[in-house]
Amino acid sequence: MxxxxxxxxxxxxxxxxxxxxxxxxxxxxxxxxxxxxxxxxxxxxxxxxxxxxxxxxxxxxxxxxxxxxxxxxxxxxxxxxxxxxxxxxMQIIFQDPFASIDPRMTVSQTIMEPLIIQHKMDRRDKKGLERKALEIMELVGLAPRLVNSYPHELDGGRRQRIGIGRALVLxxxxxxxxxxxxxxxxxxxxxxxxxxxxxxxxxxxxxxxxxxxxxxxxxxxxxxxxxxxxxxxxxxxxxxxxxxxxxxxxxxxxxxxxxxxxxxxxxxxxxxxxxSSPIEPPVGCRFAKRCPYATSACTQKAVLPREIEPGHFVACVRAGEL
Amino acid sequence: MNETTVGKARSLGADAWYRFKKNRLAVLSLIVLLAMVLVAFSTFVIDWATDSSIYEAKVITQDLRRRLEPPSWEHPFGLDEFGRDMLLRVIWGARYSLFMGMAAVFGATLLGGFLGAISGFYKTADNIIMRLMDILLAVPTILLATAIVAALGTSKINLIIAILISQTPTFARVVRASVLTVKEQEYIEAARAMGASDMRIILRHIIPNSLSPLIVQCTMSVASAILSIASLSFIGLGIQAPMPEWGAMLSNARTYIRDSWHITVIPGAAIMVTILMLNIIGDGLRDALDPRLKN
Known part of the structure; x- marks a missing residue:
């Protein structure tokens, strides 16, 4: 390590x-x-x-x-x-590439948006922005001909590449x-x-x-x-x-x-x-109800993660013995 | 960049237009409506060029000897109860219905759209704005417009204001509903993750994505605004004689309906055709803009 x-x-x-x-x-x-x-x-x-x-x-x-x-x-x-x-x-890549991309924006607009929001580049510098978008598109494996496409024209994989490109551009x-x-x-x-x-x-x-x-x-x-x-x-x-x-x-x-x-x-x-329900959960191990090894000690007080061996954290009362 | 490497872009708007074009009835309606708008607009030009002399001489001036003359080659739509040419009166009347209806809807779209966007986006404002809108909605549109005109006095501006106010809640509701759906979309969260401000999110993401129901609502609302103007004129609270407003013409003509059908049917047909066209266009737009119906 x-x-x-x-x-x-x-x-x-x-x-x-x-x-x-x-x-x-x-x-x-x-x-x-x-x-x-x-x-x-x-x-x-x-x-x-x-x-x-x-x-x-x-x-x-x-x-x-x-x-x-x-x-x-x-x-x-x-x-x-x-x-x-x-x-x-710090950026995020979302689960659903169909919901996480604005359907009214082209591929390049979507990828360029973070640059404009963060004032990394001038919004009037169309050429520079497009060059940057093409650079990122190449990085994430999108063909340059898709630069003006709209998301509804693309499949899930390509859309997710847009999502990744958008996260990477900054x-x-x-x-x-x-x-x-x-x-x-x-x-x-x-x-x-x-x-x-x-x-x-x-x-x-x-x-x-x-x-x-x-x-x-x-x-x-x-x-x-x-x-x-x-x-x-x-x-x-x-x-x-x-x-x-x-x-x-x-x-x-x-x-x-x-x-x-x-x-x-x-x-x-x-x-x-x-x-079990995450609403007002009881004290103790939340897994106890379904656990084949549960004992009475499991539900008495909060079970915190313990470092059983270096770098290995386990939140179980009986972690060592099982 | 090399031109040939760039794929042909088709925005959602272009896509919608492509689908709209396939609906022949809607395209036909659009052409008819545009022709009517053009004709209505040309009356302003004629009035300006002739210093309103045609308007004064043919549309307003009475000729009681020839009253209620039925349609003929000289006067295709006949003459009205004061001997005025019905065709010219219908043409000159189009401006009130079309342009005042559009002006009222335009105002209602801006006002209602703004209120709706605010209440959809900010939870605290939502209750206050929407309850106010509910109060307005509780009163029937025509009654509300009547009350406003009665309170403000009869004038063209007041008529527009009355219809604008009575239409606003519908727009606020439509916009609020679509903002609420769009707001929960993941791409809004994505924009937030980039550090976008509320204003940018509303302007760049929420408004463009909630536009389609608004456009449809606009077309439909122009139709009902025209009907409101005609109704108010019919009961004497709208456009005043001798101005040739369709509803007012209908109202004056109804006394003669047994003897001279043409003076009631013609303005009635003008109202009906306009509203029908607008509704067909509205339906066509809704189909074209709704991605779920996309094939």
């Missing part, structure tokens, strides 16, 4: 939503560090707060409490102006990738993932890669953070997580990855019941 200073430090990040039934704990007390140039995969089932966390880090949704330090600057305490300046360095250092491939065909997924890996190398990007697809995250991430109902249940190096998952939830999750070989019998760990 490198000993660089972390680019992103998230401390006790919380995002609660007011609902008629009480407070919805979408993200509850998540902390982690992210080193420059690395990729942190965030996995968990739908509704566990992965996307909300990504948006709260970028302050697209105001966090309820906690701090987010980006290169030493506290994002959560920024003024409007400081935040705008920070946006240049040369950010950190990008939140919110399930960037889950809306795409499997064949195109690989292309987009390769593209993202290439630009990461070229530009030294740091990724927060949100997904529910474990096979994607396995090859893509240096570290993996597993979330369950808004909480971090396990975090460690990618290889180690797949070889030696320690939290019962992670174990169940990994056992569900299909093996592409009909002769191999999968040892699935079936989980009983459903995701």
């Amino acid at each position: 490198r000993i660089d200073k972390p680019l992103l430090q998230v401390k006790n990040l919380k995002k609660y939503f007011q609902t008629p039934g009480g407070m919805l704990h979408a993200v509850d007390d998540v902390s982690f560090d992210l080193l420059p140039g690395s990729t942190l995969g965030v996995v968990g089932e739908s509704g566990c707060g992965k996307s909300t966390m990504g948006r709260a880090i970028l302050r697209l949704q105001e966090p309820t409490s906690g701090t987010v330090l980006f290169d030493g600057t506290d994002v959560t305490a920024c003024s409007k102006r400081e935040l705008k300046a920070l946006r240049e360095q 040369r950010p250092r950190f990008i939140v990738c919110d399930e960037p491939v889950s809306a795409l065909d499997v064949s195109i997924q690989a292309q987009i993932l390769n593209l993202m890996q290439d630009v990461q190398k070229q530009m030294g990007l740091t990724y927060l890669f949100i997904t529910h697809d474990l096979s994607v995250v396995k090859h893509f991430s240096d570290e993996i953070l597993v979330m369950y109902l808004g909480q971090m249940v396990e975090k460690c190096e990618s290889k180690r997580l797949f070889a030696q998952p320690m939290h019962p939830y992670t174990q169940a999750l990994l056992s569900a990855i299909p093996v592409p070989d009909p002769r191999v019998r999968m040892q699935k760990i079936p989980l009983k019941g459903e995701l």
